[in-house]
Amino acid sequence: MHEDDAAVVNRIRELRKELDYHNYRYHALDAPEISDAQYDELFRELVTIEHDYPHLITPDSPTQRIGAAPLKEFPEMVHRIPMLSIDNAMDEGGVLSFHARVSRWLGREDVEYCCEPKFDGLAVEIVYEGGILIRGGTRGDGIVGEDVTQNLKTIRSLPLRLLGNGFSGILEVRGEVVMDKSAFTDLNRERSEKGEPLFANPRNAAAGSLRQLDPSITASRPLTFFAYGVSDPAVLEVTTQGFVLDALQKIGFKVNPDRSLCRGMKEVMDFVANMQGQRSELPYEIDGIVIKVNDSHDQEILGVKARSPRWAVAFKFPPTQTTTVLMKIEVQVGRTGVVTPVAILEPVHLAGVVVKRATLHNEAEVHRKDVREGDTVIVQRAGDVIPEIVGPVKTKRPATTEVFRMPSRCPVCTAVLVQDGVFHRCVNLTCPARVREQIYHFASKEALAIDGLGRRIIDQLVEGGLVHDVSDLYKLTVDDLMKLEGFAEISSKKLIAAIDASRKPTLERFLVSIGIQHVGRVASRQIARSFGSLERIMHASKEELSTLTGIGDEIAHSITEFFAQDENQRVIERLFERGLVISSPEQQNSLGKSLQGKTFCFTGTLSFMSRPEAQRRVESLGGTVVTNVNKKLTHLVAGSDPGSKRDRAVTLGVEILDEEGFLKMIEES
């Protein structure tokens, strides 16, 4: 080998090792040590070297996650050791009799259990040989599954090469491929906008994404792999299930942080109740708790029966699906004029709330699901807290039902509806329904966060003829408000003060508030940062806009179309005439960015300021506000009556501030 080549080989080895390590910090531990830009730089260096020395590319190189050619069909994958299924316990009684059986076999009451949330995803097995990923497949029937190696390799939380040295022989790792609830919601929103069929729940989305013959489609889907076991614990030289998880994490896998070792049934059931309480707040979907005898030696004594081990049981949570009657399909006009069919349901209890209505997205979606007025329908809450209709129970369909048709005219202003892709829109800019929705949005917490300006008051303002568009909010007076029902002097002054306080939004907030279709906070931030002024954004071409990361043709089109409309321009002009000022980046900088890099999550009730106000303060100081508690969170602000988020923060060691501590922090910042 040439001398230069030895240096190249070394550099490649170094780069791969570093990239693997930082990939692990980021995707498995949620604790990155370098910035994305630094990671990209290392990655590009490796790509460049491998491009010049293609014979040095190996399948475990971080550059080889994507790019494999599509398949015609999936080959079979036989599991060397069958993937067993776990018996279900539907209630506490089921868990207690499981424990009774275990105690009888082991001849003692005192048993330690390792309890882990049961992911609602797709079970897979990944095979490593000498520390390198060689094969991976779905569970299938437990004996034979499908070989989806190319697709699994695109999942960033799955190591292509195990961390550490000295791996020999075969290691078969088992776990679950899941899609985060938020990623699922985003994916469905995207699909809905494109008129593609929606996934029913995160599990279907994960399964559908993993079983793509073209790996580039899988690569585009945000999937995560959680490891929860190995085919043969002896290979890892550990003696308990808890240690298996620790060992898996150490060699590069993401494992569930929410696991607990429990001694006795009381601790087990407490953990079950605790996780059930947190279920809706977790970033991923779970459908129960897996309870495993922790000690491997005990597991061996208990052994397996037919197709399931005697040392484990899955406690299943109550279902998040139910049925009810679809009484009526109403149509609603949104702020961009999109007319949405909404199912009005016979009220039904589902996973802790009463569900009365559910969106049906668009006419095509109603037809795809084939739901009709009078149908008994399956309703579920999945992915997020918004309930949705899965489909009709056709055997219960009444004799006479009609296929849903979108009305030809706007139900509010009677303008003729225009079809726009899968959507129908009321294009009348002064349609009262649109105006009202625009004002709701303008005052909402994602936009200008005007405290106390809720739907009921906006309805009064619009119906009373005081407000015709958002700019009219800034000419309201205390006297105007006092004429409205339910307003006294103090409440009127308070609302006017809140409206006044919203007069100096950042460019990003302003962009969100004017309600351009498809333009939410992420897109607004991106556009505001790149263009710097409203003037420049208003004159940007579609081509200029669509070059920004995350801004596709659709968003770019929507922005230029928005500013091309005279009515929108007039409203913006009037906003400025009435004293709204976009605070410039210089002004924002002079405030300091002392909370830069810090993330805040709020729980409980604050007494000195509202949550949107607190959120605005944090953001104006360069901090970020999130809704979930995870390891990356730097501060949890707990007001009075904090919820389970506080417990979670304590568990994760996140710094907790009371309201006073928070106020002190932002005052000093």
Ligand SMILES: [Zn+2]
């Ligand atoms: Zn209308």
